[in-house]
Amino acid sequence: MAEKEKAKEFPVIEEFNDVEGKGKNSLILHNDEVNSFDFVIESLIEVCEHTTEQAEQCTYLVHYKGKCDVKSGSFDFLRPIRHALVDRGLKATID
Numbered sequence: 391m392a393e394k395e396k397a398k399e400f401p402v403i404e405e406f407n408d409v410e411g412k413g414k415n416s417l418i419l420h421n422d423e424v425n426s427f428d429f430v431i432e433s434l435i436e437v438c439e440h441t442t443e444q445a446e447q448c449t450y451l452v453h454y455k456g457k458c459d460v461k462s463g464s465f466d467f468l469r470p471i472r473h474a475l476v477d478r479g480l481k482a483t484i485d
Contacts, residue, residue: 417461417468420481421452430480434460437474 419434427449434445438461451458460482461471468484475482 414462415465415468416459416485417463417472417475418457418483418485419448419452419460419475420457420483422479422481425479427453429478433475433478433480437471437478 417438419430430449430452431442431445434440434448435442438445440448440460448458448460461468465484472482472484
């Protein structure tokens with residue numbers, strides 16, 4: 391299989407590298423049994439800048455596992471993203 395085809399088949403999820411060395415935290419999205427799949431996918435695309443595939447994968451993990459790490463980085467980087475998700479009615483925490 392050509393490298394180009396592999397890239398299409400298995401999208402790479404890039405993580406935020408904390409260039410300031412302030413520590414690495416995770417933004418965790420929790421299942422809430424309230425919001426629709428489409429709304430959660432749309433929110434992850436708009437707020438977390440996920441691709442459609444990333445957002446769909448995270449949404450299914452949240453649904454079936456109860457939570458999913460949707461973004462990594464320093465606390466200061468993740469805080470506004472968490473607030474944006476919470477403002478949309480989603481449950482998110484920083485660990």
